Amino acid sequence: MPTVTPVHNERSVLLTLAGIQFTHILDFMIMMPLGPMIMKEFSINTHEFGLLVAAYSFSSALSGLLGAAFIDRFERKQLLVAMSICFGIATVACGLASSYAALLVFRGLAGVFGGIMGAMVQTMVGDIIPFTRRGKANGIISTAFSISTVAGVPLSLWIATHYVWRSPFFLIAVVTAIFVLIAQRLLPTIDHHLSIKRSHPFAPMLAVLRDTNHIRALLFSALIIFSSFTVIPYLTVYAVNNVEISQHDIPLIYLAGGAATLITARLIGRWTDKSGKVLVYRLVALAAVFPIICITQSGPVPLWAWLLYTTAFFVLVSGRMIPAMTVIISAAQPKLRGTFMLLNSTVQSLAMGLSTTLGGFIVTQNASGTFSGYESAGYIAVLLNILAIIFVSKIVMHDHTVAAATTCSES
DSSP states (O other): OOOBOOOSOHHHHHHHHHHHHHHHHHHHHTTTTTHHHHHHHHTOOHHHHHHHHHHHHHHHHHHHHHHTTTGGGSOHHHHHHHHHHHHHHHHHHHHHOOSHHHHHHHHHHHHHHHHHHHHHHHHHHHHHSOGGGHHHHHHHHTHHHHHIIIIIHHHHHHHHHHTOTTHHHHHHHHHHHHHHHHHHHHSOOBOGGGGSOOSSTTHHHHHHHHOHHHHHHHHHHHHHHHHHHTTGGGHHHHHHHTSOOOGGGHHHHHHHHHHHHHHHHHHHHHHHHHHOHHHHHHHHHHHHHHHHHHHHHOOSOOHHHHHHHHHHHHHHHHHTHHHHHHHHHHHSOGGGHHHHHHHHHHHHHHHHHHHHHHHHHHSEEOTTSOEESHHHHHHHHHHHHHHHHHHGGGOOOHHHHHHHHHHHHHO
């Protein structure tokens, strides 16, 4: 009989899911601060580097489209574990790449499995956690980003600086293996969705796409990502070449930003549940405009000033994702949540790839080594961010309706 194994320790489950989220987030993030080293190692330009970053996203998008045909046909935990194992193998291959072309291919493979992992984590949160606590739960899951920035990226950069740029990929593979073992032991079995009869493999995907509310949520998701990734991939190379921050000080950017988000993510999660998902999203997203402008308009500044800009950027740009993901998860019809979240992962990955590629054409490096066009990328990010703030109110949260009805019946 289809079941959801009772969750005896909700916090342990969420921390395990956050750990799995950490591995593929770090794998994606580490490419950007390694940018100066990789560009030098393989003698590539900004366009080629942008493609290297985008390869992960485009492959993740492709796997999402294919995975939507089968994701709701498997038990959640075992699928997540299987994808994590494949992801670990692909990450090792990235560390062994001997050429730009090989690294490009292996980054694509890592993206294939990483995209499904991310969708499965969010799906399991929706399956396990009630609507009224989902903001707090997403706050815990979001600590994966915080720990990636406060510990994962600085440690990886330290290893890369003192040994070789390949080392971080081996570290990520080891951490992935550890969380696979933990997940196998702690995560609940979730197979209640298997009882739903489906006529053909793409029936769930078509059912998702026929729902106009799902479409609105997916468009909202794309706007958020576009408003981030026209700027994020080039932050490190811009800092080194235009702001005149030393390569050795780059880990401090991630250390300060990660430490701040480690605190603020949990606070924003609780605030989301208390004050409303849409309201909190709008307030945090509006505040995010200011660090985006500061970073993309900056010339040479002292390290302390740049740390203020980037820390605010990490806190607010990543912080808005907590209420945003709560809205997106709750927009899905529960019986189609797995397929919807995988399509959402596909949309986000495609948006990451397209915006990173777009940024690679807008942001160019001149003969002196400095970059131009970053301010234009910032203006595009701000415009799309404002559109997302306006658009969020058009999304209906199904679980909110159920929760409200339950509250009324109890009273």
